[in-house]
Amino acid sequence: MPILGLPPSQLPVKPSHFDIEQVIRPNILTLQPYRCARDDYKEGILLDANENALGHSISAQENDALGEDPMLVMDLHRYPDPSHDPIKERIAALRGVEGVDRVFLGVGSDEVIDLLMRVCVAPGKEKILITPPTYGMYAVCAQVNDVGVVKCPLELTGQAGEGGVKGRFSLKVDEVKKAVDADPSIKLIFLCSPGNPTGTKIPLESVKALLDYEKFKGIVVVDEAYIDYTDQASSAVSLVKDYANLCVMQTLSKSFGLAAIRLGIAIAQPPLIQILTNTKAPYNISTPTAHLALSALSPASLATMRSKIATTLTSRAALLKSLASLAHLGLGSCIGSNDANFVMIPLLSKDGARLDNVRSQKVYKALAEDNGVVVRFRGNEPGCEACLRITIGSEEENAVVVRKLEVVLREL
Known part of the structure; x- marks a missing residue:
């Protein structure tokens, strides 16, 4: 059955065991997408x-308050472009992707996660696989969509794997394969790389092992929200050209510093991108979001983004060194491989003899409620007992974190 909106292709599908028509739910394959007004004509009267031809209703007084804000020159009374090809072109060029037909834009990565479940996984019948500790929205979206969740934890012991196939928070490929063998209803495998909250990347060798596994007929989804904080050779985007059963998610929220505009990205081969496009809301990306995203992807803005990444990495190294100086107060060594814009530190008992989840929670609350420093308690996640996740702040913020943390550790 041809995918609506996608020209037929005579090229062989790789890997040969994958058939997207067996993955996508039948009702989605036959879906007739909503045709919106801008699909046909974008210029003229x-x-x-049924838009408001008189324009937006932001008052002149508010306009004056905003000054020369570029938002004011947009046609806010018009529905946005449903495709946003100029943004996709810049993303494709940035990530080395062949064309816009391999790029999908969502309202944050969360919309991409939700759409993938809705198009691939039958409610009440089929499942996804996740690898705890991992991003919590995979399980939340699964519950919302009445989709089962199979959990195959990462390696929870040992030292940080330095991006390798062994070590703490590495992917247990054989265990994932066993889970797939035991449950053919698994349609999606979600891998977070670099991981949240682990900060550890999954090597491409491990990703390829699942993509090539003939018994898995579904799609491997690699969430690369933090990919810009590690070497680009680690990105699974390089595999998209060879694997039709791969979807890579990225975002403008982290390295681009645009969390507020909610722009997520899916990169995959055209059949899956077309299915997502057919299923999404007609105007999911707003005009203000598109305007800011296009600006962020300009050459000058990309240079700024890369400069800020370099600053973040330098600050991360400095913060880790400062945190290590608090070891005598019961602050453990960082766990994970630190491939993201955060670090994860365990709290020990005051004598340093054991991990102390209770003390960690107390430190977390004391920092936030008495010292104005908000970090994230992750001690209830598998393999993260007693851990606090600390985002890399500005140089001044990092100094405050260390100073306040020392005060709290002495008190508790």
């Missing part, structure tokens, strides 16, 4: 979409 536009009287086809």
Whole structure:
């Protein structure tokens, strides 16, 4: 059955054991997408979409308060472009992707996660696989969509794996394969790389092992929200050209510093991108979001982004060194491989003899409620007992974190 909106292809599908028509739910394959007004014509006297032809209702007084804000020159009374190809072109160029037909834009990565479940996984019948500790929205979206969750934990012991196939928080490929063998209803495998909250990347060797596994007929989803904080050779985007059963998620929220605009990205081969496009809401990306995203992807803005990444990495190294100086107060060594814009530190008992989840919670609350420093308690996650996750702040913020943490550790 041809995918609506996608020209037929005579090229062989790789890997040969994958058939997207067996992965996508039948009702989605036959879905007739909503045709919106801007699908046909985008210029002229536009009287086809029941928009307000008199323009937006932001008052002149508010306009004056905003000054020369570029948002004011947008046609806010018009529905946005449903495709946003100029943004996709810049993303494709940035990530080395062949064309816009391999790029999908969502309202944050969370929309991509939700859409993948809705198009691939039958509610009440089929499942996804996740690898705890991992990003919590995979399980939340699964519950919302009445989708089962199979958990195959990462390696929870040992030292940080330095991006290798062994070590703490590495992917247990053989265990994932066993889970797939035991449950053919698994349609999606979610891998977070670099991981949240682990900060550890999954090597491409491990990803390929699952993509090539003939008994898994579904899609491997690699969430690369933090990919810009590690070497680009680690990105699974390089595998997209060879694997139709791969979807890579990225975002403008982290390295680009645009969490507020909610722009997520999926990179995959055209059949899956077309399915996502057919299923999404017609105007999911707003005009203000598109305007800011396009600006962020300009050459000058990309240079700024890379400069800030370099600053973050330098600050991360300095913060780790400062935190290590608090070991005598019961602050443990960082766990994970530190491939993201955060670090994860365990709290020990005051005598340093054991991990202390109770003390960690107390430190977390004391920092936030008495010292104005908010970090994240992750001690209830597998393999993260007594851990606090600390985002890399500005140089001044990092200094405050260390100073306040020392005070709290002495008190508790």
